[in-house]
Amino acid sequence: MISRLFLFIFVFVGCSENYQRQKIYHNAVVWTGESNNPRATAIVVQDQFIIFVGNDEDAFLLADENAIKIDLKGNFVTPGLIDNHVHFMSGGLQLSRIDLSRVKSKVEFQDLIAKADMELKDGVWMQGGNWDHELWGGTYPDRSWIDEVVDDRPILLDRLDGHMALANSFALSIAGITNETQDPIGGIIKRDIYGSATGILKDKAIDLCSVHIPDISAKELDDALQKATDHALSLGITQVHDMGSWSNLETYKRNYDNGNLRIRIKIYPWYENWKNLISFMQRNGSGDDWLRWDGIKGMMDGSLGSRTAWMHEPYLPYKEISPTVGIITLDDTTKFKYLLRETDKKNIQHAVHAIGDKANDWILNEYIKIKNDHGNIDRRSRVEHSQHLSASAILKFSKNGIIPSMQPYHLYDDGSWAHKRIKYDLLSRTYVFKSLIESGANLTFGSDWTVAPLDPLKGMYAAITRRTRDGKNPQGWFPKQKISIDEALRCYTINNAFAAFWENTTGTIKSGKYADFVVFSMNLIDISADELLNAKVLRTVLAGKDHIF
Structure with missing residues (x-):
C-alpha cells in the first residue's frame, strides 16, 4: 500500500507544472465519511488535492521533507460541509x-x-x-x-x-x-x-x-457574492447548491472567469429560463468542479407559514383567514410537464420545490412518468423541501432514485406552530428524516438561507434533537424521526455531493479528492446535542487553501 502511495505522489508531483509545497495536517481526529477508512489522524495535501489520509507516522514518512506541518492539536475534522439549498446572492x-x-x-x-x-x-x-x-x-x-x-x-x-x-x-x-x-x-x-x-x-x-425595483449593479452583485462566500467559509461550508436566477448565473460565471469564485457552486436557474439554459449549455458545456449549471429549479406551491403549500385537505381554520388547500404556483401545468421532458432530454437535472403533501405527490408522480417515458437513466431528480408527505410518498424516493432535499432547521421553527395549520396525521409525516433514511433514500440537508440561518451546526442540532423554538418539545417533535449525528454529517457531506453529481471529487476525505475539509473546536461525534451549538469552525480548507477563523 505504501509503495502505491509513493507512486501516486511521484506521478502527481512529477506532472505538476506549478509545484506547491505539500502540507501535512496532523494530530487530528478525522471523520472521513468513507466507510472503508472512517477515521484518521492525518491528511497530506498537494496543491488542490488530498494525496494521503491515514495516521501521523505514515503521513510524515510519505510526505516531502520540506512539507509544511500543521498541528491540528487534537481537533475534529470533517469533509467540507455542503448546503443543498441556498439563495446565495439574496x-x-x-x-x-x-x-x-x-x-x-x-x-x-x-x-x-x-x-x-x-x-x-x-x-x-x-x-x-x-x-x-x-x-x-x-x-x-x-x-x-x-x-x-x-x-x-x-x-x-x-x-x-x-x-x-x-x-x-x-x-x-x-x-x-x-x-x-x-x-x-x-x-x-x-x-x-x-x-x-x-x-x-x-x-x-x-x-x-x-418587478418595479431597479436592477442591482454588477459591482453590487459581485460584492454580495464575496460577502456570502466569506460568511459560508466561516461556517465550514465549501459547496452550495443555489436556487438562483439567470442574473445569479451571470454573476457566478463572471466571477469564475475573473478568478474570483472562491466557493463551489451548483446553480439551478429558475425554470422559466430553460430554453436559455439549453443554449447556454450548448455553448459552454455543463461547467466544472467549481461551477456547474446543468440543473433547473421549479416550484409547485408556496409555504406552510403562508398557508400556500398545496395540500390534499384544507388547512385548519384560523381567525379571519378563509378556508384553503393552498395554491399551485405554476401558471400552466401542461407547459411545465413539457419543459421537464425537454430538459430531461438534454440531461438537465430537475430540482422542484414541493412543501404540501399534494405538491409532493404531484411532482413525485411526474418524475416517475418521465422515467417511464424516457428510460431509467441516472437523473437524480430532486424534490426541494419534501416537507409534508403522504403515506405513499415516502418509499417513492428510494425506489425511483429521487432525492429528498430537506432543510432541518425549518423544523425548529415550524414545529412550534404547525399544529395551527394542519391535522395531526399529516403532522406525523412532516420532516420524516429517519423514515427516508431507513427507506434507502439519499437524504440531503441544507438551510434554505436566507429563510433560515446558514449555519450547518444549527441544522444538525435540529435534525438530531427535533426540538422546537417554543421549548415545548424537549424530547423532540415526533421523536421517532430523530437521526444520529453521524447520519446528519453524511446528509451535509457525501449525500449532498451525490445530489450535485460531485461525489467523485468532493464529499469525503479521500486520497485523490479535492482538499475540502473543516476543523472544528469540538468533536461533533462525542459531544452532547447542546454542546453542538457551541462548537466553532477553526479552519476551512477549500481546494487546499486555508481560511483560518
Whole structure:
C-alpha cells in the first residue's frame, strides 16, 4: 500500500507544472465519511488535492521533507460541509439589508424600519425583512405598520419563507395595486373585510411589486457574492447548491472567469429560463468542479407559514383567514410537464420545490412518468423541501432514485406552530428524516438561507434533537424521526455531493479528492446535542487553501 502511495505522489508531483509545497495536517481526529477508512489522524495535501489520509507516522514518512506541518492539536475534522439549498446572492445582499427575523412586536418592527430608513438614500427601495408573524402571535402585519413610520419611499419586506411579503402604500401605488386588482395566477393579494388591499402579498403577487425595483449593479452583485462566500467559509461550508436566477448565473460565471469564485457552486436557474439554459449549455458545456449549471429549479406551491403549500385537505381554520388547500404556483401545468421532458432530454437535472403533501405527490408522480417515458437513466431528480408527505410518498424516493432535499432547521421553527395549520396525521409525516433514511433514500440537508440561518451546526442540532423554538418539545417533535449525528454529517457531506453529481471529487476525505475539509473546536461525534451549538469552525480548507477563523 505504501509503495502505491509513493507512486501516486511521484506521478502527481512529477506532472505538476506549478509545484506547491505539500502540507501535512496532523494530530487530528478525522471523520472521513468513507466507510472503508472512517477515521484518521492525518491528511497530506498537494496543491488542490488530498494525496494521503491515514495516521501521523505514515503521513510524515510519505510526505516531502520540506512539507509544511500543521498541528491540528487534537481537533475534529470533517469533509467540507455542503448546503443543498441556498439563495446565495439574496443572502449576500441581505447581509446589508434590514433584518426583522427576531422582531416580536409591532413596536420593534417599526423601530427597525425607522432606523433603516435613516441609513438609505432618498428614493431607494427598502428591501430585506425576514419577519415571522408567529413571533408576535400569528396576526399578519399590514401596510399601516410601515406607513405610520415611513411614507415617502417604497418598501417591500419579505416574510422569512419568501412566500409572503408586506408592501407599504407607496410600493402598492407604484405597482398599481388597488382594491380592484385581481389576484394573479399563483398568487394572493390579501384584503381586509372591506375588500381593501392590506399590503400582504403572497407568492406570485409579490412579483407585482418586485418587478418595479431597479436592477442591482454588477459591482453590487459581485460584492454580495464575496460577502456570502466569506460568511459560508466561516461556517465550514465549501459547496452550495443555489436556487438562483439567470442574473445569479451571470454573476457566478463572471466571477469564475475573473478568478474570483472562491466557493463551489451548483446553480439551478429558475425554470422559466430553460430554453436559455439549453443554449447556454450548448455553448459552454455543463461547467466544472467549481461551477456547474446543468440543473433547473421549479416550484409547485408556496409555504406552510403562508398557508400556500398545496395540500390534499384544507388547512385548519384560523381567525379571519378563509378556508384553503393552498395554491399551485405554476401558471400552466401542461407547459411545465413539457419543459421537464425537454430538459430531461438534454440531461438537465430537475430540482422542484414541493412543501404540501399534494405538491409532493404531484411532482413525485411526474418524475416517475418521465422515467417511464424516457428510460431509467441516472437523473437524480430532486424534490426541494419534501416537507409534508403522504403515506405513499415516502418509499417513492428510494425506489425511483429521487432525492429528498430537506432543510432541518425549518423544523425548529415550524414545529412550534404547525399544529395551527394542519391535522395531526399529516403532522406525523412532516420532516420524516429517519423514515427516508431507513427507506434507502439519499437524504440531503441544507438551510434554505436566507429563510433560515446558514449555519450547518444549527441544522444538525435540529435534525438530531427535533426540538422546537417554543421549548415545548424537549424530547423532540415526533421523536421517532430523530437521526444520529453521524447520519446528519453524511446528509451535509457525501449525500449532498451525490445530489450535485460531485461525489467523485468532493464529499469525503479521500486520497485523490479535492482538499475540502473543516476543523472544528469540538468533536461533533462525542459531544452532547447542546454542546453542538457551541462548537466553532477553526479552519476551512477549500481546494487546499486555508481560511483560518
